[in-house]
Amino acid sequence: MRYFLHLVTLLILGCSSSEDTNTSENQDPQNQNPEPETVFYKGMDLSFQPELETYNVNYRDDNGTVVDLLSYVEENGTNLVRLKLWHTSQNGQNSLDDVKAYAQRVKAKNMAFLLDFHYSDFWADPGTQTPPAAWQNMTQEELRVAIFDYTKDVLTQLKNQNTLPELVQIGNETDSGFLWNYGKVWDEFSDNWGNYAALVREAIRAVREVDTENNIKVMLHHSKVVNSKFFFQELAPYNIDFDIIGLSYYPQFQTKDLDLVALELNQLALNFDKEILMVEVAYPFTLEWNDNANNFIGSVNQIIPEFAPTPEGQKMYFEWLVSTIKNIPNDKGVGFCYWAPDWVAFTGNENTSTSGSAWENQCLFDFNLRALPAFDVFRNN
Structure with missing residues (x-):
């Protein structure tokens, strides 16, 4: 201190x-x-856990002893858990009931909680930002009321059970806006920033109204490090009341130039005077697979040349990432969040198990479900 x-x-x-x-x-x-x-967040997105727990997946420590996942990650350095929320879930997952129940367990471990509003009934990302079915066919004015009321209701329910999040994310990977086409800011809607900003402003107003002690930090989330500067420049004239720039960094989809990544992060901090959280990151410990589905990473062409797709290479990647974040100017780098470190291959639901996991080689548990060396990065930072 x-x-x-x-x-x-x-x-x-x-x-x-x-x-x-x-x-x-x-x-x-x-x-x-x-x-x-200053808190340095070492987070994990554990949104799959409410479902995976129903299949009794036996996560193990590095000695092979079966562990309770949430207890294990907390005891080994994790201090933030991110949970995504779908409005009216299409498959029964990521519902408000799921979030409320798991948030209670996160808070009981004295970990911070990051709530990721997708403002959709299913996945939202740069290529898909479908409004909830309940909000479709509204006018712009009606939608602004709806996003305020919904955001306020969710946070009020969390507040009533003493699980208000420390961080709230307004939309998920909103490079192209959200709630299409109301808040779309891409292609033929490139002049629609005013409507996007108005919707974001109403969501944030709801956060501030519930959080009377002003403890919640609000994040806006972009999916790419290099392209994000344009997004925040376009948004700047609207004076949005947010605190954190959230970024995804998956090398298979983005630049693999480490110097460029560091340069872009530093410029974001200097240009916008916001904290920066690498809110979605992951790296493979192997290019092999443990199920019948194709993985997001399966080729040497998709990885960063400096870091081999091995358990030690995965650890080295995260050591570099943490160092890069901590060296962002003016102490604006506030941490990272590993996406789906628990989404291992297992026997269960056909949508998320041995018939459909695309992520098991990027988890923090190997194919025997033993914890990997990358946990040292959580322990030592």
């Missing part, structure tokens, strides 16, 4: 005069509050 340097001077001055020491509490360092320590 860092302390104000002038406290040392005050201590010396106070010792030079017993009268001053006895009459002035302001010169007693013990009565000064140290500068608050």
